[in-house]
Amino acid sequence: MNPTTEFASHRTSGHLLEVRGVSRRFGGFLAVDNVSVRVNRGEILGIAGPNGAGKSTLFNLISGVPFGPTAGEVIFDGRRIDQMPAHKIARCGLRRTFQAEQLFPTLSVSDNVAVACHYLGGRGRSAKTSAESALETVGIMKYRDVPAGEIPLLAKKKLMIASALVAQPRLLMLDEPAGGLNNEDQADLILLLRELQKGGLTLLIIEHVLSLLRELANRMIILSSGELLAEGSPDAVLSDPQVLEAYLGKAAA
Ligand code: ADP
Ligand code: MG
Numbered sequence: 001m002n003p004t005t006e007f008a009s010h011r012t013s014g015h016l017l018e019v020r021g022v023s024r025r026f027g028g029f030l031a032v033d034n035v036s037v038r039v040n041r042g043e044i045l046g047i048a049g050p051n052g053a054g055k056s057t058l059f060n061l062i063s064g065v066p067f068g069p070t071a072g073e074v075i076f077d078g079r080r081i082d083q084m085p086a087h088k089i090a091r092c093g094l095r096r097t098f099q100a101e102q103l104f105p106t107l108s109v110s111d112n113v114a115v116a117c118h119y120l121g122g123r124g125r126s127a128k129t130s131a132e133s134a135l136e137t138v139g140i141m142k143y144r145d146v147p148a149g150e151i152p153l154l155a156k157k158k159l160m161i162a163s164a165l166v167a168q169p170r171l172l173m174l175d176e177p178a179g180g181l182n183n184e185d186q187a188d189l190i191l192l193l194r195e196l197q198k199g200g201l202t203l204l205i206i207e208h209v210l211s212l213l214r215e216l217a218n219r220m221i222i223l224s225s226g227e228l229l230a231e232g233s234p235d236a237v238l239s240d241p242q243v244l245e246a247y248l249g250k251a252a253a
């Protein structure tokens with residue numbers, strides 16, 4: 001296959017990310033079932049749905065971390081990435097954070113980001129300069145010498161974002177970035193995410209805090225039992241009777 005031709009053939013779509021009919025099977029169980037979604041350049045796409053709907057798995061399939069899809073295609077900026085190893089996908093300009101806190105608690109905040117930079121193969125500027133610029137961007141420079149395990153929850157969330165930003169991605173995928181935050185901290189996080197979007201970043205955000213998606217997302221999708229249940233503006237999607245039923249149904253179960 002000629003990679004240049006392949007690149008050219010997908011480029012006309014204009015979407016930064018195109019997920020085409022991806023599935024992930026675990027034994028007899030389909031965690032993600034034939035999901036297709038397109039993400040425009042510069043938009044924030046919100047992803048919601050009941051627990052176990054396949055949201056985090058969809059992030060796995062797109063980022064290749066820790067695994068890709070068992071069926072379907074993922075096209076990022078005109079290149080097919082679903083068959084690439086995860087480190088190559090990252091180099092295309094796509095980063096994700098994880099739902100669980102992922103940091104080195106005894107290392108300083110600054111060293112956490114420097115480690116991420118080194119691991120991601122940051123080039124050009126030194127790891128330290130890149131780390132400080134990422135900390136500046138998310139607004140946690142004042143904690144730079146503090147062990148990451150000792151900083152407030154909001155700062156930890158921002159540290160995870162900084163560790164992803166240090167690779168200068170074009171698409172940032174956040175898995176429940178607001179989990180556990182109070183209203184004031186959520187508002188602060190919303191401001192940061194909006195700033196990142198203004199700076200040209202495209203964002204995919206999985207979130208249970210629907211008010212955050214209502215405020216931030218240009219469009220939303222809802223997953224339920226591995227399938228795409230709804231897609232549209234936050235207001236339309238969050239008032240869709242099918243969506244309400246999927247949430248209430250799970251809550252009542
Ligand atoms: P969500 O993030 O929407 O809460 P997940 O994507 O984490 O849901 O999980 C979707 C479903 O896939 C769940 O039923 C989960 O148990 C299952 N699942 C996820 N990862 C694995 C795995 N590595 N092996 C087996 N089952 C998995
Ligand atoms: Mg999840």
